[in-house]
Amino acid sequence: EPEVTQTPSHQVTQMGQEVILRCVPISNHLYFYWYRQILGQKVEFLVSFYNNEISEKSEIFDDQFSVERPDGSNFTLKIRSTKLEDSAMYFCASGGELFYEQYFGPGTRLTVT
Amino acid sequence: AQSVSQHNHHVILSEAASLELGCNYSYGGTVNLFWYVQYPGQHLQLLLKYFSGDPLVKGIKGFEAEFIKSKFSFNLRKPSVQWSDTAEYFCAVNARGGGADGLTFGKGTHLIIQP
Numbered sequence: 001e002p003e004v005t006q007t008p009s010h011q012v013t014q015m016g017q018e019v020i021l022r023c024v025p026i027s028n029h030l031y032f033y034w035y036r037q038i039l040g041q042k043v044e045f046l047v048s049f050y051n052n053e054i055s056e057k058s059e060i061f062d063d064q065f066s067v068e069r070p071d072g073s074n075f076t077l078k079i080r081s082t083k084l085e086d087s088a089m090y091f092c093a094s095g096g097e098l099f100y101e102q103y104f105g106p107g108t109r110l111t112v113t
Numbered sequence: 114a115q116s117v118s119q120h121n122h123h124v125i126l127s128e129a130a131s132l133e134l135g136c137n138y139s140y141g142g143t144v145n146l147f148w149y150v151q152y153p154g155q156h157l158q159l160l161l162k163y164f165s166g167d168p169l170v171k172g173i174k175g176f177e178a179e180f181i182k183s184k185f186s187f188n189l190r191k192p193s194v195q196w197s198d199t200a201e202y203f204c205a206v207n208a209r210g211g212g213a214d215g216l217t218f219g220k221g222t223h224l225i226i227q228p
Contacts, residue, residue, distance in 0.1 A: 045215030
């Protein structure tokens with residue numbers, strides 16, 4: 001069964017550094033999403049991406065964040081200058097024709113020190 | 114904006130007990146409703162979904178949920194739980210407006226099934 005994959009599984013970075021989190025969505029999917037979950041809190045929507053552009057974004061997704069689909073398979077989330085409060089689990093998801101049915105990857109645990 | 118409330122943060126049951134996890138949402142328009150499950154060490158998996166039609170929906174592993182529009186609820190049920198149902202359960206909603214709408218999640222319910 002096709003799955004969403006994410007790399008790395010765990011990323012440790014220093015405050016102020018740039019990080020890129022990578023996702024490979026399910027191959028025939030057209031809709032891509034990033035979510036995050038701070039420890040002990042809800043899973044929160046960050047951004048959705050369709051047809052090579054951002055479709056929707058939350059208040060969390062400020063100028064420090066950007067997304068890209070650099071080729072036909074990868075979907076990336078970049079945090080330009082990480083803060084301590086960016087420490088969280090970041091989940092990628094993708095959706096197909098039933099775009100509202102989203103399939104999640106295993107997550108990347110980002111630790112900012 | 115939508116919001117989702119899950120009333121039970123921790124639930125402990127014995128095997129074969131019946132399960133009902135509460136979920137209420139707040140939104141003025143039409144919504145799609147979901148339950149996701151996260152088994153220990155695994156990623157979020159879609160358990161079941163409601164878009165339209167029969168308000169009683171059946172999902173994988175014997176789970177079902179009932180959408181009650183008047184109560185803004187979408188409770189998850191299973192008649193007889195198994196030890197392998199130990200997991201975190203998340204209720205989620207998005208607005209049925211078309212496009213790539215993000216999901217709004219509840220805080221989750223940590224379910225422990227004792228053998």
